[in-house]
Amino acid sequence: MQKDSAERYTREKYTAFAPFYDLLSAEHPVYGAGRRRLIESLALREGDQVLDLGCGTGLNFGPLQNRVGLRGVIVGIDRSAQMLVQARKRAQRHGWDNVILIQADATTMVAAEVSEEMTQAGGSGLSRVGLATYSLSLMDPWVRAWGNMWQLTEPEAELGVLDMQLPSGVSALLSPLARAACRLGGADIEAHPWAAVERDCAELRSASARGGHLQVRVGVKPAGRR
Ligand SMILES: C[S@@+](CC[C@H](N)C(=O)[O-])C[C@H]1O[C@@H](n2cnc3c(N)ncnc32)[C@H](O)[C@@H]1O
Numbered sequence: 001m002q003k004d005s006a007e008r009y010t011r012e013k014y015t016a017f018a019p020f021y022d023l024l025s026a027e028h029p030v031y032g033a034g035r036r037r038l039i040e041s042l043a044l045r046e047g048d049q050v051l052d053l054g055c056g057t058g059l060n061f062g063p064l065q066n067r068v069g070l071r072g073v074i075v076g077i078d079r080s081a082q083m084l085v086q087a088r089k090r091a092q093r094h095g096w097d098n099v100i101l102i103q104a105d106a107t108t109m110v111a112a113e114v115s116e117e118m119t120q121a122g123g124s125g126l127s128r129v130g131l132a133t134y135s136l137s138l139m140d141p142w143v144r145a146w147g148n149m150w151q152l153t154e155p156e157a158e159l160g161v162l163d164m165q166l167p168s169g170v171s172a173l174l175s176p177l178a179r180a181a182c183r184l185g186g187a188d189i190e191a192h193p194w195a196a197v198e199r200d201c202a203e204l205r206s207a208s209a210r211g212g213h214l215q216v217r218v219g220v221k222p223a224g225r226r
Contacts, residue, residue, distance in 0.1 A: 010186030018082035021057050034214030037207040038162040039063045041218040049073040051127035054135025058087035073123045075100045107144040111151035127153050131160040136193035146196045160218040161194040171211020178213050
C-alpha cells in the first residue's frame with residue numbers, strides 16, 4: 001500500500017471502529033499481557049505525571065491510575081477524535097478527573113505547544129514518565145513521535161515502549177496470525193520502535209510475551225540529554 005493510502009486507511013479505521021476498539025482488540029487473550037509487563041516494568045511513583053502517546057481509548061489508564069493515584073496526572077495524546085471520545089468516557093465512568101486528553105498527530109505536533117496545552121489543562125509542561133503502547137508502529141515516521149515524547153518528558157524520565165514483532169520459536173507458527181492482526185490494525189510489524197529505547201536510554205529493562213510477539217523496553221532518559 002502507498003504511504004498516503006495506508007495512512008488514510010489507518011485514520012478511517014480508528015474513526016469508524018473507535019466504539020468497538022476495546023471489544024475487537026484481543027486485549028484479554030493476547031495484548032493485555034504486554035500492557036501488564038510494560039506497566040510493571042516502569043518505576044512509577046504516586047503523584048507522577050504520565051504521558052501516554054497514542055493513548056487510544058485509554059486501556060492503560062486503569063493500571064496507571066493504580067500506580068500514580070489521583071494525585072498523579074495522565075496525559076493522553078491521540079490523533080483520533082473518536083478514540084479520545086472513548087478515552088474521555090472511560091475517565092468519566094471511573095471519576096478520574098486527573099486525565100488530560102489532547103488531540104494531536106504525534107509525528108507533526110510541536111512539543112512546546114503541547115507542553116503549553118498540558119500546563120493550561122492543569123498539568124505540568126513535562127511528564128516524569130512517557131509510554132507508547134501499540135502505537136508507535138502505526139506512526140510514520142515513528143522516530144518523530146519518539147522525539148516528541150523525549151521533548152515532553154523531564155530529564156531522567158522513565159520511558160517505555162510496547163510494540164509488536166513476528167513471534168519466534170514454536171510460536172513462529174502463529175506468524176501469519178500476528179501479521180494479519182498488525183495489518184488489520186494498521187501497524188507496521190517490521191517497525192520495531194523499541195530500538196529507540198535501546199539506543200537512547202540508560203538502565204534498560206526488557207520483557208516480552210506471547211512467544212516474543214509483544215516486546216517491552218523501558219529505560220531512563222540520561223540526565224542532561226535534551
Ligand atoms: C492500536 S491503537 C493503540 C491504542 C492504545 N495505546 C492501546 O494500547 O490500546 C493505536 C492508536 O494510535 C493512534 N495513532 C496512530 N497514529 C497516530 C499519530 N500519528 N499521532 C497520534 N496518534 C496516532 C490511533 O489513533 C490509535 O488510537
